[in-house]
Amino acid sequence: MAVRFSSLAKPQGTWWRPLGRDERLWGALAVIWGLAMFAMIAVIWPAIGREQNRIQSYRIQPSEFAARTDEFIQTYQIGEVDGVPLVAPPPGGDVYLEARAFAWRPVIQLKRGETYRFLISSRDVQHGFSLVMAPHTINFQILPGFVTVIQLTPEDAGEYPIVCNEYCGLGHHLMLGRIVVTD
Numbered sequence: 001m002a003v004r005f006s007s008l009a010k011p012q013g014t015w016w017r018p019l020g021r022d023e024r025l026w027g028a029l030a031v032i033w034g035l036a037m038f039a040m041i042a043v044i045w046p047a048i049g050r051e052q053n054r055i056q057s058y059r060i061q062p063s064e065f066a067a068r069t070d071e072f073i074q075t076y077q078i079g080e081v082d083g084v085p086l087v088a089p090p091p092g093g094d095v096y097l098e099a100r101a102f103a104w105r106p107v108i109q110l111k112r113g114e115t116y117r118f119l120i121s122s123r124d125v126q127h128g129f130s131l132v133m134a135p136h137t138i139n140f141q142i143l144p145g146f147v148t149v150i151q152l153t154p155e156d157a158g159e160y161p162i163v164c165n166e167y168c169g170l171g172h173h174l175m176l177g178r179i180v181v182t183d
């Protein structure tokens, strides 16, 4: 004798409700809009956006990066700001920026309209690098053992904070770096 109602038996007929016309329409719109947003991020903004930055990263030992930062500071230091070395690298040159709990070093002075290659890494734990400096809006993670390389061309003179936006410990909220752009 056949079991007519059992969780093990296949239900008879069309047990599921077919999608209605409205559901199909909204489903299609959601898929189309999802693809449109994907295209914006992957194609449209990289093609027309001024703030885009090509981020590269390489492996490096934290001690090696610290040594290069020391050398960079010794070569181009012009002063001190609140106990942190102030460094003015030559236009077109490399800039080393090291994050550690809970500070950035050095303070960097740039010339407006010149392009610099920034090499950024962490000495200890994961930090975040967040900088809003026209035409750039930049936000990424900084990991010990990796150096992140970006190009920056400041458009306007002024002082710009570098914010650590990755919680890195009790002093996280104090972790502010600085870029000074001069004419």
Ligand SMILES: [Cu+2]
Residues within 6 Å of the ligand: 099, 100, 101, 102, 126, 127, 128, 164, 165, 166, 167, 168, 172, 175
């Ligand atoms: Cu941090």
